[in-house]
Amino acid sequence: xxxxxxxxxxxxxxxxxxxxxxxxxxxxxxxxxxxxxxxxxxxxxxxxxxxxxxxxxxxxxxxxxxxxxxxxxxxxxxxxxxxxxxxxxxxxxxxxxxxxxxxxxxxxxxxxxxxxxxxxxxxxxxxxxxxxxxxxxxxxxxxxxxxxxxxxxxxxxxxxxxxxxxxxxxxxxxxxxxxxxxxxxxxxxxxxxxxxxxxxxxxxxxxxxxxxxxxxxxxxxxxxxxxxxxxxxxxxxxxxxxxxxxxxxxxxxxxxxxxxxxxxxxxxxxxxxxxxxxxxxxxxxxxxxxxxxxxxxxxxxxxxxxxxxxxxxxx
Numbered sequence: 001x002x003x004x005x006x007x008x009x010x011x012x013x014x015x016x017x018x019x020x021x022x023x024x025x026x027x028x029x030x031x032x033x034x035x036x037x038x039x040x041x042x043x044x045x046x047x048x049x050x051x052x053x054x055x056x057x058x059x060x061x062x063x064x065x066x067x068x069x070x071x072x073x074x075x076x077x078x079x080x081x082x083x084x085x086x087x088x089x090x091x092x093x094x095x096x097x098x099x100x101x102x103x104x105x106x107x108x109x110x111x112x113x114x115x116x117x118x119x120x121x122x123x124x125x126x127x128x129x130x131x132x133x134x135x136x137x138x139x140x141x142x143x144x145x146x147x148x149x150x151x152x153x154x155x156x157x158x159x160x161x162x163x164x165x166x167x168x169x170x171x172x173x174x175x176x177x178x179x180x181x182x183x184x185x186x187x188x189x190x191x192x193x194x195x196x197x198x199x200x201x202x203x204x205x206x207x208x209x210x211x212x213x214x215x216x217x218x219x220x221x222x223x224x225x226x227x228x229x230x231x232x233x234x235x236x237x238x239x240x241x242x243x244x245x246x247x248x249x250x251x252x253x254x255x256x257x258x259x260x261x262x263x264x265x266x267x268x269x270x271x272x273x274x275x276x277x278x279x280x281x282x283x284x285x286x287x288x289x290x291x292x293x294x295x296x297x298x299x300x301x302x303x304x305x306x307x308x309x310x311x312x313x314x315x
Contacts, residue, residue, distance in 0.1 A: 027286030029272070029302060029310040034072050037064060040303020042088035043294040046095050047109060050296055051077075052303060053088040053097060065097070067109070071299065071311060078111035080104045086140075091131035092149060098129045098138070105150055119153035120144055127165065134169035134192075143167070143176070145193065156193040166211040170218055175235040177209040177220070184208060186220065188235040201238055212257050214264060219257075219279060221266075226252045228279045245282035246273055258293040258300070260314065265300060267293045272302050272312075285312060 037054040041063070044051050048069060055063040063085045065077035081099040088097045094107045096116075101124055104113045120126075120138070127140040135147040143164040144153040158164070163179040174189040178196070186209060187196040209220035209229070220229040220238070228241040246252055249270035258265040264275040266282070267290040273282040285300075287310050292303040295314060302310045 029286040029312040031307075032071055032301070032309040032311055034074060035309035036066065036074055036076070038306050038308055040292055040301075040309050041085060043292040043301060043303055044088050044090045044095070045294050045296050046090035046093070048296070049109065050294060050301060051088065051090075051095060052292075052309070053085040054303075055085055071296075071301065077106075078113065080113045081115075086126050087129040089129055089131050091136060094149065096129055096131075096136070096150065098126045100125055102126075103129065103138070103150055116146075116150035117153070118151065119146075119155075121155070127163075130167055132167070132169035134174065137167050139164045139166060158187070158196055165208045168211045168213055168218060170213055170216070171234045173234045175211060175218060175231075177211060179208065186211075186235065186238075199235060199238070210254065210257065212259065214259050214278065215262060217278060219264075221254045221257065221279075226254060226268075230278065241279050243275075243279060243282055245284065248282075248284055255291050256293060258295060260295045260300075263314070265293050265295070267291060267302065272300070274314075286310075 039054045040052050041055040042053040050068050050071060052066045053063060063083045066074045067077060068074045080097060081102050081104060084099055086098045086100060094105050096103060096105050102115060102117045105116050106113050122142060125141040126138050130137045130139060135145050136150055138144040141163055143156045143158060145156055146153045158178060160180040161178060162181060165177045167176040174193055176187050178187045186199040188199060189196045209222060211220050218231040218235055226243055226246045228243045229238045230241055231238045253269040254266055256267045264279055266273045269289055271287040272285040272290055274285055275282045287302045289305045290302045291305055294301050298314050299311050300314050
């Protein structure tokens with residue numbers, strides 16, 4: 001009887017651990033068997049094609065770029081730059097990819113890339129590339145903007161800037177998450193980036209935020225503690241949402257956000273979650289340790305850190 005009880009407890013413990021770490025547990029996702037890599041760092045859609053940049057450091061310390069029109073057959077694009085990718089976006093019908101200090105563009109969806117780093121100066125580190133209605137922006141140790149599709153870049157000077165981690169544009173207002181030596185939080189500019197005002201709110205201080213816009217509402221998500229803020233007046237005031245369900249699998253970390261037909265999809269450490277009400281309530285969809293998302297033809301693709309690529313119907 002004691003041996004039976006021991007085996008039962010051990011089996012229950014193993015099952016519990018498996019459920020937490022197994023991406024197939026309570027999962028609406030199916031693995032894309034034809035995807036040629038174990039990682040999917042960044043994803044985007046351009047001209048009805050899924051494009052993925054994979055930073056697989058076991059592959060001769062160089063990332064890869066994959067494309068597919070149907071999610072089954074995958075083609076490999078030419079490695080660009082040093083192969084250490086920091087972002088991948090589609091912007092005005094062109095494909096942009098950034099390394100730590102350079103930006104490249106392809107408008108042919110082939111192996112032809114053009115470097116677009118003119119004006120990027122100093123000892124910069126690019127953490128992400130952001131496309132907005134006010135132009136292209138680089139985030140990182142410096143904040144640069146291009147209003148001519150990346151051909152020329154101009155630095156936006158912010159005194160004391162250590163890092164700009166995110167930026168959006170709404171109603172002729174720029175909102176950015178800025179780290180200085182004295183403070184971390186959200187700033188806004190109403191004069192095209194010439195001057196910036198610190199949003200001195202207990203809600204927004206002390207955290208690094210990922211910013212995005214849905215239904216003309218600015219949302220800020222903390223990458224550390226699943227906190228979600230919303231602003232309905234272009235960043236002047238903020239309210240805290242109660243993201244019910246986002247931590248149903250335990251403490252969570254938000255990696256990226258995908259928006260589609262008024263629905264939020266969150267790529268998180270604990271899997272993919274979706275919200276139909278501006279981030280107030282979340283439904284777990286499946287997967288585990290998701291880094292990137294994209295949606296094509298009512299199919300959502302989830303790129304994981306080490307478990308390959310997965311897909312699920314959005315409906």
